Structure formats: C-alpha cells, structure tokens
Amino acid sequence: MENKLKIYNTLSRKKELFKPINPPHVGMYVCGPTVYGDAHLGHARPGITFDIVFRYLRHLGYKVRYVRNITDVGHLVADADAGEDKIQQKARLEQLEPMEVVKYYTDRYHKNMEQLNTLPPSIEPTASGHIIEQIELVKKILENGYAYESDGSLYFDVEKYNKDYHYGKLSGRRIEELMQNTRELAGQEEKRNPFDFALWKKADPTHIMHWPSPWSEGYPGWHLECSAMGAKYLGETFDIHGGGMDLLFPHHESEIAQANAATGHDPVRYWMHNNMITINGQKMGKSLNNFITLNEFFSGDHPALDQAYSPMTIRFFILQAHYRSTLDFSTDALKAAEKGMRKLFDAFYLLEELKPSATSSVDVKTIEEKCYEAMNDDFNTPVVIAHLFDLAHSINQVYAGKETMTQEDIDYTKRFFSTFLFDLLGLKDNKEKDDSALIDYLMQTILEIRQEAKNRKDYATADRIRDELAKMNIQIKDTKDGAKWSFK
Known part of the structure; x- marks a missing residue:
C-alpha cells in the first residue's frame, strides 16, 4: 500500500x-x-x-x-x-x-x-x-x-x-x-x-x-x-x-x-x-483535584457518575474526538458513546444475516477508501467513525430490503469493517462475552433440570426439553459424564 x-x-x-x-x-x-x-x-x-x-x-x-x-x-x-x-x-x-x-x-x-x-x-x-x-x-x-x-x-x-x-x-x-x-x-x-x-x-x-x-x-x-x-x-x-x-x-x-x-x-x-480532557472547560488532572480515575469509571463509584461505564465506552468516547482537539467530559457524552458503539457492533453482526443479491447498491470500497483517507490524515478517528456509521446505516438498509449487496460485497465488508472496528480502533465487544457466559449458565441450569427429570424417570419431560432445544439448533448429547450441549 x-x-x-x-x-x-x-x-x-x-x-x-x-x-x-x-x-x-x-x-x-x-x-x-x-x-x-x-x-x-x-x-x-x-x-x-x-x-x-x-x-x-x-x-x-x-x-x-x-x-x-x-x-x-x-x-x-x-x-x-x-x-x-x-x-x-x-x-x-x-x-x-x-x-x-x-x-x-x-x-x-x-x-x-x-x-x-x-x-x-x-x-x-x-x-x-x-x-x-x-x-x-x-x-x-x-x-x-x-x-x-x-x-x-x-x-x-x-x-x-x-x-x-x-x-x-x-x-x-x-x-x-x-x-x-x-x-x-x-x-x-x-x-x-x-x-x-x-x-x-x-x-x-x-x-x-x-x-x-x-x-x-x-x-x-x-x-x-x-x-x-x-x-x-x-x-x-x-x-x-x-x-x-x-x-x-x-x-x-x-x-x-x-x-x-x-x-x-x-x-x-x-x-x-x-490535547486535554476537560470538565466544565477546566483541565482534568490530579493537580486540580477534579479527576475521575479509570477504576471509578469502570465501577461507577464517583459522585459525578450516574452509572458504571465500560472500558470500551471510555475508549470509544475518546476516539470520537480528534486527538489534537480538547474533549469535554459529561455523562451525556458517555451515554451517547455507549449507544453509538453498540450500533456499530450490531451492524457488524447483522452482516451474518444479510441475504445476498445479484447486484450491489452500496459502494463498500468507496467507504473503505474514505476510512483510509481519514486515518492517513493525522489519524482522524472521528471521521473514520462517521464513515463506519454510514456503513452501519447501509447494512441496516440492506437488512430491511431497501438496499442490496452481493455475497462478494458482504464478505468484503466483513473483512474491512472488522479491520477498522476491532484491529485499528481497537474496540472489543464485551457484551458478546457477557452473553456467552449467560448462555452457558442458562444451558447448565436447563441440563440440570433435565437430569433431575430423568432421575425421577420423567422421560417425557426430559425428551421435551431436548426436542425444544433442538428447534433452536441446540443439540444435546448424553454421555457417561453427563449431558453436553452444542450449537448445530
């Protein structure tokens, strides 16, 4: 390049x-x-x-x-x-x-x-x-x-x-x-x-x-x-x-x-x-005793905070402003950053659900070029993010049937979207990990209930649990070490 x-x-x-x-x-x-x-x-x-x-x-x-x-x-x-x-x-x-x-x-x-x-x-x-x-x-x-x-x-x-x-x-x-x-x-x-x-x-x-x-x-x-x-x-x-x-x-x-x-x-x-991060127009720092520690952001344990904010919300908040511009802190700005970042993650995952068409009405490669132009222009991350929001809008339009993308463009978009969102901007979707842990916990609970039914020789209930899970593409295998589950 x-x-x-x-x-x-x-x-x-x-x-x-x-x-x-x-x-x-x-x-x-x-x-x-x-x-x-x-x-x-x-x-x-x-x-x-x-x-x-x-x-x-x-x-x-x-x-x-x-x-x-x-x-x-x-x-x-x-x-x-x-x-x-x-x-x-x-x-x-x-x-x-x-x-x-x-x-x-x-x-x-x-x-x-x-x-x-x-x-x-x-x-x-x-x-x-x-x-x-x-x-x-x-x-x-x-x-x-x-x-x-x-x-x-x-x-x-x-x-x-x-x-x-x-x-x-x-x-x-x-x-x-x-x-x-x-x-x-x-x-x-x-x-x-x-x-x-x-x-x-x-x-x-x-x-x-x-x-x-x-x-x-x-x-x-x-x-x-x-x-x-x-x-x-x-x-x-x-x-x-x-x-x-x-x-x-x-x-x-x-x-x-x-x-x-x-x-x-x-x-x-x-x-x-x-440049500096400010609170009410004043520099944030230890010498002025107006700072909020990162641990306080992550726990929400500070009088100026109304909730806990994830590390990725803080990262996205900072990347929404060019590094040479001042950045003023507010809880409203953090909430907006959290919401905006979620939109990008959701659009990326939505790519898996798009139905390809014979032609594309979305010019994916031009959006990618604009992202590179922004990064080459003194690491202009807010402009990159703006272009990714445009891409997210197009993905949602394709999903709604108002725009079209070929399978080739869908695959191309996955690669370049992932490169900018995860590799270059350095964002991680912790919600995906949290959801995975929650699913695993719920499945273990369901399997325990099924095992209790089997212990009572209530095989009808045990089979019903297995069959209902199968409808959601979840496969149950009974082994000598207990039941195991996996997605089909």
Missing part, C-alpha cells in the same frame, strides 16, 4: 508526509505516567492516542519499536526543581517504601491499559533503572558548556544554550518572555536564572531516593530521563515522540535542548501531542 500518511508535527506546526529515518523501521517514544496514584481519564487519552498510532503504523507494514517510560523518580511536586519527589511524598504519607508505591500503581496502570485494550509497548523503561545513562548524558552536556554545577546540583544553562540554538522552538516561546514571566521561587537561589532546569539534584538528608554521581549523592531531573532512555533504545535521532499537550513545555522543550546540548542536533523528527 502506498504511504500517504500525514502527521501533524508540533515542531513545524503543519501536517507532514511521514518518512521514517530507516524504513521499514519506526522508533516511537511516548511519555508514560508518574506512578504515584491511580490512572484517570487524562492518562487514558495518550494511552489510546498512541495505541492508535502504533496499530496503524504496524497495519501499514512498519516494524515499530514503541517505547513508553515509567517515571518512578525525579518528578517533583508542582513539576518544579525544588520540593519533594511525588513518589516519595506518597510513600511518606502511606508509610511505604517508594518502590512499593511504584510497583502498586504501575500494576494498576497496566491493568487499566489492558482493560482499555491498548497494546503493550515494545519496551517500558523506568527512570530509576537508567541512572548511569542519565549521569553520562549530564557529563556530555557539562563538557559542551551548557550546564553548570552549584553546590552538588547540576543545572542546564538555558540562556547560554539559547545563544547557539533556540530554546522555545517547540512551544513557540521566546527566552525574553521567560525572563520577564519567570519569578524567583524559594529554594532555587542556586540557579543562575529562574528558568534554568535541573539535570541532577543533590539530595538533602530527608530525601529517600538517591544515587552516587561525580557531583553529589542525588537524583536525576525529570526532563533528563526521557532524553537518556529515548537515545538508549531508539538512537540519538528517532521518528516520533508523543505525549500530552501539558508536557510540551517545559518537559519536551527541555528534552530538545538537552539533546542538542549533548549531540548538536534535534532528537526527534515528528512531535505529536494529544
């Missing part, structure tokens, strides 16, 4: 034809969670967004190395360079070892991502597992003159870097604005400029997580870890770097600066950022 995929590149601020560095191989790095609490809807969006990218690139025939990190050290409260580590704070409050906190919430995050049917990444490195790589990266930046030491801590010299490069080219900010708008914060007196950021922090006596380095016993800065791990697993320059819009500045901006300072060139060719 000819590659027509265009990706909106945050760096160039336009859609660009995707051309990997080493086709057919693609390197993709996505910033994962800081694991100090349960995942919420804001975590689901990048998980699903880049799962779609991963799925589609593989569908196009690329071999993708998908790296998603786990931040387990170095991310301080309020995303600052002073204060307490987020995981250490959680560990202190709950009287646990920091790595107990990390393990507990990492396992829960993985479970949530599995429930949302996101494919696991190829590699999932942790910041604490790559301290050596981070120290070596700091050494390069220091040797090249873009960092300075202050009482055992290392800081990136943004002003000096900006004379040779452009700090702010990803976010569109200018250093003059940073100088005007960045205020001095307590505990940051050791910096030359308030907007300089930490590469390595000297640990104070109360800091639990720390490692030896040439400068001090300390820990890495938050921005450093992604630069080090991205380079280790994908090389000094790789294809795609993704994450939430809230990471664009300062996190991703600082990653670009660190890479240039160490290697003399940008680390990434295509920067992708998913």
Whole structure:
C-alpha cells in the first residue's frame, strides 16, 4: 500500500508526509505516567492516542519499536526543581517504601491499559533503572558548556544554550518572555536564572531516593530521563515522540535542548501531542483535584457518575474526538458513546444475516477508501467513525430490503469493517462475552433440570426439553459424564 500518511508535527506546526529515518523501521517514544496514584481519564487519552498510532503504523507494514517510560523518580511536586519527589511524598504519607508505591500503581496502570485494550509497548523503561545513562548524558552536556554545577546540583544553562540554538522552538516561546514571566521561587537561589532546569539534584538528608554521581549523592531531573532512555533504545535521532499537550513545555522543550546540548542536533523528527480532557472547560488532572480515575469509571463509584461505564465506552468516547482537539467530559457524552458503539457492533453482526443479491447498491470500497483517507490524515478517528456509521446505516438498509449487496460485497465488508472496528480502533465487544457466559449458565441450569427429570424417570419431560432445544439448533448429547450441549 502506498504511504500517504500525514502527521501533524508540533515542531513545524503543519501536517507532514511521514518518512521514517530507516524504513521499514519506526522508533516511537511516548511519555508514560508518574506512578504515584491511580490512572484517570487524562492518562487514558495518550494511552489510546498512541495505541492508535502504533496499530496503524504496524497495519501499514512498519516494524515499530514503541517505547513508553515509567517515571518512578525525579518528578517533583508542582513539576518544579525544588520540593519533594511525588513518589516519595506518597510513600511518606502511606508509610511505604517508594518502590512499593511504584510497583502498586504501575500494576494498576497496566491493568487499566489492558482493560482499555491498548497494546503493550515494545519496551517500558523506568527512570530509576537508567541512572548511569542519565549521569553520562549530564557529563556530555557539562563538557559542551551548557550546564553548570552549584553546590552538588547540576543545572542546564538555558540562556547560554539559547545563544547557539533556540530554546522555545517547540512551544513557540521566546527566552525574553521567560525572563520577564519567570519569578524567583524559594529554594532555587542556586540557579543562575529562574528558568534554568535541573539535570541532577543533590539530595538533602530527608530525601529517600538517591544515587552516587561525580557531583553529589542525588537524583536525576525529570526532563533528563526521557532524553537518556529515548537515545538508549531508539538512537540519538528517532521518528516520533508523543505525549500530552501539558508536557510540551517545559518537559519536551527541555528534552530538545538537552539533546542538542549533548549531540548538536534535534532528537526527534515528528512531535505529536494529544490535547486535554476537560470538565466544565477546566483541565482534568490530579493537580486540580477534579479527576475521575479509570477504576471509578469502570465501577461507577464517583459522585459525578450516574452509572458504571465500560472500558470500551471510555475508549470509544475518546476516539470520537480528534486527538489534537480538547474533549469535554459529561455523562451525556458517555451515554451517547455507549449507544453509538453498540450500533456499530450490531451492524457488524447483522452482516451474518444479510441475504445476498445479484447486484450491489452500496459502494463498500468507496467507504473503505474514505476510512483510509481519514486515518492517513493525522489519524482522524472521528471521521473514520462517521464513515463506519454510514456503513452501519447501509447494512441496516440492506437488512430491511431497501438496499442490496452481493455475497462478494458482504464478505468484503466483513473483512474491512472488522479491520477498522476491532484491529485499528481497537474496540472489543464485551457484551458478546457477557452473553456467552449467560448462555452457558442458562444451558447448565436447563441440563440440570433435565437430569433431575430423568432421575425421577420423567422421560417425557426430559425428551421435551431436548426436542425444544433442538428447534433452536441446540443439540444435546448424553454421555457417561453427563449431558453436553452444542450449537448445530
């Protein structure tokens, strides 16, 4: 298939034809969670967004190395360079070892991502597992003159870097604005400029997580870890770097600066950022205490929810908006997503019941082409879904006798509908599994009643149960281990 995929590149601020560095191989790095609490809807969006990218690139025939990190050290409260580590704070409050906190919430995050049917990444490195790589990266930046030491801590010299490069080219900010708008914060007196950021922090006596380095016993800065791990697993320059819009500045901006300072060139060719999920127009997140965890969505146990919502409803809700647009949460929107997704599943299963005609009035291949056009247009899932709704309408019309399809077109539709609905959009029909379990339970109950009738020598009732089930294409076989049932 000819590659027509265009990706909106945050760096160039336009859609660009995707051309990997080493086709057919693609390197993709996505910033994962800081694991100090349960995942919420804001975590689901990048998980699903880049799962779609991963799925589609593989569908196009690329071999993708998908790296998603786990931040387990170095991310301080309020995303600052002073204060307490987020995981250490959680560990202190709950009287646990920091790595107990990390393990507990990492396992829960993985479970949530599995429930949302996101494919696991190829590699999932942790910041604490790559301290050596981070120290070596700091050494390069220091040797090249873009960092300075202050009482055992290392800081990136943004002003000096900006004379040779452009700090702010990803976010569109200018250093003059940073100088005007960045205020001095307590505990940051050791910096030359308030907007300089930490590469390595000297640990104070109360800091639990720390490692030896040439400068001090300390820990890495938050921005450093992604630069080090991205380079280790994908090389000094790789294809795609993704994450939430809230990471664009300062996190991703600082990653670009660190890479240039160490290697003399940008680390990434295509920067992708998913937009925020909002509640009443306000960003959803832990810092604002307005988030709903995924487990609360799945159980319905939250004051803002009127019922439980399945993982697939959450996935479909997120896919109904383009990843670069904001998405406002409401229970009405979730209900609409649940209803819409059910319509697509029902239409797919209805294909089995269609009666073929000699000719087709439905142009199936044009609908398929439109779906591919939408995916090639920066992974435009809402447009794909709109085309699938058009297809579902046509299937219903054929079933009602108002449209026609040949057997060839019915078979073709099954394949392409399944590809987009299940393989590319990553949806699963859990209702089908629930129905299967319910049928199995009911059948076992019926067989027990039949066996009781036989034990009473009421063979007329036992035979009637068998015959009535046969009318529904259910076959009963009596074996030495008991009665078995199956569909004919």
